Amino acid sequence: MIEFTFWDILRNLLLATRWTIVLSLIAFVGVRRWTATDLYAPLQQPLAAALNVSYVDLFQGTPLLMQLFLIFFGAAAMGIDLCLVGGFHRTDTIHQCFSM
Numbered sequence: 001m002i003e004f005t006f007w008d009i010l011r012n013l014l015l016a017t018r019w020t021i022v023l024s025l026i027a028f029v030g031v032r033r034w035t036a037t038d039l040y041a042p043l044q045q046p047l048a049a050a051l052n053v054s055y056v057d058l059f060q061g062t063p064l065l066m067q068l069f070l071i072f073f074g075a076a077a078m079g080i081d082l083c084l085v086g087g088f089h090r091t092d093t094i095h096q097c098f099s100m
Contacts, residue, residue: 037052059067
């Protein structure tokens with residue numbers, strides 16, 4: 001069995017922290033953009049307003065884990081290989097795929 005030292009664990013936590021910050025910033029920008037679209041769309045087109053309300057109702061009424069399962073397994077059922085998204089390939093190791 002592999003023994004992890006304190007420094008191995010600390011290094012991995014710092015690497016994970018970097019990814020958490022980057023993904024949080026991306027989510028923050030995306031939410032701000034979506035909110036701006038969501039606020040101004042009903043003023044211009046009723047169809048856009050209906051789509052926004054449907055989208056929000058769908059995703060707020062579904063648990064996050066269920067959404068992740070549907071995306072991952074649904075994409076595989078449609079023939080979309082998520083392992084190729086973002087440069088990740090099945091032959092790569094986790095460290096090669098997620099190191100910056």
